[in-house]
Amino acid sequence: MLDSRTKPGNTPNEPGTSLRDRKKELILSGTLNPIKDLHLGKLALTKFPKSPETWIHRRWVLQQLIQETSLPSFVTKGNLGISPAEGTQQLIREEMEVCGEAAGRYPSNYNAWSHRIWVLQHLAKLDVKILLDELSSTKHWASMHVSDHSGFHYRQFLLKSLVSQTVTDGSVLEQNTLRSEPAIVLPKDEEAVASAEESRINLPHLLEEEVEFSTDLIDSYPGHETLWCHRRHVFYLQHHLNGRFPHSVVQLSPADSPGGTLSDLHLIPAGPHTSQAMEVDGLSDSSKQGYSQETKRLKRTPAPDSLGLEMEHRFIDQVLSTCRNVEQARFANAYRKWLVTLSQ
Amino acid sequence: MRLYSLSVLYKGDAKAVLLKAAYDVSSFSFFQRSSVQEFMTFTSQLIVERSSKGSRASVKEQEYLCHVYVRNDSLAGVVIADSEYPSRVAFTLLEKVLDEFSKQVDRIDWPVGSPDTIQFAGLDGHLSRYQNPREADPMTKVQAELDETKIILHNTMESLLERGEKLDDLVSKSEVLGIQSKAFYKTEVYFLTDSVNGRRTK
Numbered sequence: 261m262l263d264s265r266t267k268p269g270n271t272p273n274e275p276g277t278s279l280r281d282r283k284k285e286l287i288l289s290g291t292l293n294p295i296k297d298l299h300l301g302k303l304a305l306t307k308f309p310k311s312p313e314t315w316i317h318r319r320w321v322l323q324q325l326i327q328e329t330s331l332p333s334f335v336t337k338g339n340l341g342i343s344p345a346e347g348t349q350q351l352i353r354e355e356m357e358v359c360g361e362a363a364g365r366y367p368s369n370y371n372a373w374s375h376r377i378w379v380l381q382h383l384a385k386l387d388v389k390i391l392l393d394e395l396s397s398t399k400h401w402a403s404m405h406v407s408d409h410s411g412f413h414y415r416q417f418l419l420k421s422l423v424s425q426t427v428t429d430g431s432v433l434e435q436n437t438l439r440s441e442p443a444i445v446l447p448k449d450e451e452a453v454a455s456a457e458e459s460r461i462n463l464p465h466l467l468e469e470e471v472e473f474s475t476d477l478i479d480s481y482p483g484h485e486t487l488w489c490h491r492r493h494v495f496y497l498q499h500h501l502n503g504r505f506p507h508s509v510v511q512l513s514p515a516d517s518p519g520g521t522l523s524d525l526h527l528i529p530a531g532p533h534t535s536q537a538m539e540v541d542g543l544s545d546s547s548k549q550g551y552s553q554e555t556k557r558l559k560r561t562p563a564p565d566s567l568g569l570e571m572e573h574r575f576i577d578q579v580l581s582t583c584r585n586v587e588q589a590r591f592a593n594a595y596r597k598w599l600v601t602l603s604q
Numbered sequence: 605m606r607l608y609s610l611s612v613l614y615k616g617d618a619k620a621v622l623l624k625a626a627y628d629v630s631s632f633s634f635f636q637r638s639s640v641q642e643f644m645t646f647t648s649q650l651i652v653e654r655s656s657k658g659s660r661a662s663v664k665e666q667e668y669l670c671h672v673y674v675r676n677d678s679l680a681g682v683v684i685a686d687s688e689y690p691s692r693v694a695f696t697l698l699e700k701v702l703d704e705f706s707k708q709v710d711r712i713d714w715p716v717g718s719p720d721t722i723q724f725a726g727l728d729g730h731l732s733r734y735q736n737p738r739e740a741d742p743m744t745k746v747q748a749e750l751d752e753t754k755i756i757l758h759n760t761m762e763s764l765l766e767r768g769e770k771l772d773d774l775v776s777k778s779e780v781l782g783i784q785s786k787a788f789y790k791t792e793v794y795f796l797t798d799s800v801n802g803r804r805t806k
Contacts, residue, residue, distance in 0.1 A: 404605055404736070407688050480738060481605075481690050 309365035373410040483587035605688035620652035626727035639785040648682035654764040661756040
């Protein structure tokens with residue numbers, strides 16, 4: 261089945277386009293097993309963890325697999341042999357692993373992390389349980405790669421996705437999940453509360469944990485801008501959640517409104533890994549939305565609650581009084597300035 | 605964040621003597637590993653030779669940071685790490701290792717020792733344990749006495765050299781580097797890139 265024409269030699273020198281097109285033909289005709297192609301791609305990534313062509317092709321294959329209708333049915337049935345839902349779960353797990361490995365092979369591997377996000381959006385449909393799993397399972401990795409901007413950006417994506425799927429209704433939080441019934445909780449209905457309990461997540465607690473995580477890392481590993489950047493994102497999400505910006509969601513694409521966007525707040529230093537919507541390929545319209553699924557115009561709002569601000573200022577004071585690292589002091593001061601901007 | 609090598613040396617009058625070393629070159633591609641190891645030995649010796657007794661320094665070279673501690677009794681240690689690894693922990697490790705070494709190995713053996721003759725088994729274990737700085741050294745145990753402002757920072761290997769000295773010359777004269785490593789040096793950057801750091805700059 262596999263001959264030299266189908267070998268995924270995704271080297272920079274190969275005439276990539278024609279080989280990729282050939283592989284697509286073979287997959288669509290049922291000659292080349294897409295699962296096998298994914299496996300070979302995984303091997304290619306061990307040598308070329310950034311290779312854009314490999315990631316792009318991978319997304320095309322995954323898209324064929326989840327659409328199923330475009331592939332001869334014996335291919336998909338033979339491959340998965342299990343329920344479509346389980347098959348998708350398997351694919352998701354595998355992709356998380358592939359991305360994780362590639363991320364470890366190249367620092368701030370934007371291509372790997374943006375692929376990971378794409379998988380969560382298109383295969384996992386931003387399922388809450390999966391988002392939560394990802395948040396906890398990538399925590400240790402992040403703590404061992406404190407200057408990996410893309411890795412922390414991923415955590416920001418997870419948190420933002422969780423926030424955007426939460427609708428506040430007084431004191432009760434509900435989330436959308438992959439379940440067919442909406443998890444609507446009526447405070448008086450105990451049974452409903454119990455069953456919704458599992459799907460309920462404590463967002464303020466999650467965000468608080470992330471702040472603690474950030475504090476811990478900043479104290480242990482002085483002088484990493486990525487960590488301070490991350491803290492800004494988390495702080496911003498916390499205050500967004502506190503109802504200061506009730507129905508608006510974090511504006512992520514700076515291309516949007518001229519005033520009141522995150523870019524105005526200098527949330528992140530300018531660079532390739534900014535808050536730009538992670539438009540991976542422009543393949544499908546949903547991928548074009550990417551982040552902007554969750555974005556709305558950021559309205560001018562009252563200042564974040566002063567207690568939260570006060571704690572942050574105390575944190576900055578503590579860092580400045582004990583740190584001996586020049587960069588750390590610089591970042592702490594920049595963070596202070598940013599906080600001041602927020603309350604204006 | 606990772607550690608690549610941990611070495612104990614003796615700073616003699618003329619040159620630095622390697623006493624014992626441990627390496628973790630697993631992140632480098634297979635064929636690069638022995639050259640990388642040689643370069644780390646070369647670098648460790650050079651740094652000790654150019655550092656004064658009773659000093660601590662961190663030398664930056666591309667994505668790597670070499671931390672050195674030369675004690676007043678001429679016993680010295682070098683840790684080669686990446687730029688994420690916290691220097692505070694690196695210096696704690698050096699202090700600990702040299703302390704242990706000085707208790708286990710007689711002083712009389714230091715000036716003329718070599719990795720083959722020196723009996724000291726702890727280095728590999730320390731290197732591997734300290735790969736995760738927080739497990740190895742919870743922040744509460746960090747030496748408060750260590751005054752970080754006294755650590756000299758060098759932005760390149762070059763700044764350690766005397767005026768007119770060239771790293772290229774030192775490399776070609778080195779007895780530590782094999783022919784292949786020297787050839788690599790000419791065509792590649794000073795430190796071969798590992799598959800994790802990826803980037804090359806020159």
